[in-house]
Amino acid sequence: MIKKLSSLVAIISFGACQHHAQPLPAVLSDGSEETLNLLKSEMAAALDRSRVQFGAGDLTQSPVFVIVPPPLGPNETRSTAIPERYRLEIQGQTCFAVHEKSDARIELQNTPCRAL
């Protein structure tokens, strides 16, 4: 996943140079199941996973969201699993999910968002 994110950083950073607007914190345009599923679908594709699950948070109110790890198996008594935190940003007309730890930016082509 880290390699994938690094690639995305490189690709998207190049694209970002072509935008003149500053990135702004953003939230989802609406809280519908359809919009949430669009975001899940785009995040899953970017992370090369079949599906992702969001943790606590309301993406129509706060730009921050987390993707939770897969649930623990019954033998995992000392697991390092931890949610990965992202924030929504909008730059020009384009929405991004930014991985907070690495600053990797994932362009969201189908998920509608608006500046907070």
Place this chain on the structure above:
Amino acid sequence: MPKSRVISITNTAALIAAGAILTACGGGGGGSTATPPTSVSPPTPPTSQGPTWTQGVFEPASTFKDQCAAPRSGVDIEGNSFPDQQGTLLEELFWLRSWTDETYLWNDEVTDRDPAGFSDRLSYFAVLKTDAVEASGEDRDDFHFSQSTEAFLAARNSVGNPGFGASLAVLQGSRPRDIRVAYTEPNSPASRPVGGVVPFPRGTRILEIDGADVVNGFTTQAEIDQLNTILFSPASIGETYAFRVQDTDGTIRTVNLTTEDISRKPVLTTSVINTATGNVGYIMFNTFSPFSSEEEIILAMQTMQSAGVSDLVLDMRYNGGGLLAVASQVAYMIAGPSRTSGAAFEQLVFNAGAGNVNPVTGARNDPIPFYNEVLGFDSGSSLSTGASLPALNLNRVFILSTGRTCSASEAVINGLRGVDVEVVLIGNTTCGKPYGFYPQDNCGETYYTIQFQGTNNKGFGAYADGFVPSNSTANFGVRISGCQVGDDLNNPLGSTAEGLLAAALNYRTSNSCPAVSSKTVSTFVGNKIADPLELSPEAEAREFFLRNNRDMSMPE
């Protein structure tokens, strides 16, 4: 590798060579080619019959990953495509060998054996571990096992499991058996009152099931297996059994229970005990595993903070561990910001070859901090991700323990000791598992091999023989302040009359312990976990307490 396997590969190579000859010659017959070949290069003989073993030389595990004797196709139950490619058993074994060398904590203690001498992957995996023993005589590595990936994925994706909602304590597994109820899940068949009577209050002894004598019956191995299944891993919901039980006051009654889908509740009980010397908080915390454990323990700590408790009794006697991140949050909420700021809750220590890199994830091996905010594990949580955690700012904490207090629970103890919070241990020796692993699938088998040891802010993590209350008669383990007290099944959890909680409250004011009686000690002392991880995942998931205490094997 067995001879037959070598022959198989050799024959395959010969067939390929023969095929190559036929292809190069334009086929074996038919004569449809008008132009005869004018020159034919001899086929290149195969230069390799698979990987070869050179002692002490390891190719990267990635060379052999997903090269399977029986590759899977399609997707798993999580929707991920299987990565398998056609390979050989030998490649699977070479993957195990290289993966062990790269990630096993004690890789320098593993005898390097030629995979070709093994006929199956499990028997080879079984020897890819250290043979060293701890000072106590226990194996250094008690946690080396595997299971089918199908079972692993099924277990981690199941919301609940069929059961009655009772965790049982096997005080004596051989006849005459003594099997008691340790605790029950809220709103489960075992706890939901029937006619105003709770079916399985703590301490209830099970005498008969459907008229069969649990105490002295179930004598054949088949019957014992049946008993284990009924009690610990019923196959489905909707199974009804008639239990004849004996209450702690001697009353004998019969109750019918039907299995339901049972999910474990992380925080079982929370209370504030008013004393002349201030409020004392009590939290019964049973598991760090479900994502809901984060919200439940934070809300419990908020209750403690609101009540202004001056001491906390954290009951983890049946807590086998789970998420280290939640363990870190628990430690932070006890210790508060001044002690934990900038400190490591736990540093993972990998094998010497890993350097400062986690050899499993490839990421830099940064310490796990004391998390001071909501991490957002639970999608249904009422808490906002990133919100500050409550803090009790205590300089000591009472932890109730048994041999079931394990892994992430022990990380709380060790992490707090690393920032000079006094941990007073009331109960018995903890299980002694400072180690962890990342389950790893290859070719349909999920392997568990110890990959790291957790150390605290002072660099300490050597508690493989457990933490031991200071007045214990145990010869091994890390002795810390506290009292050895046997689990008290005759009183409800959270009652100030219950043995462990009563001892904690008494120690709090007098610094003294109750007398150690052989009877109370015998329940759990010496009951160090042999290997909780060898049980089937089904049994593990459905009954985590019993697994370490039951012995229903046939007599010799």
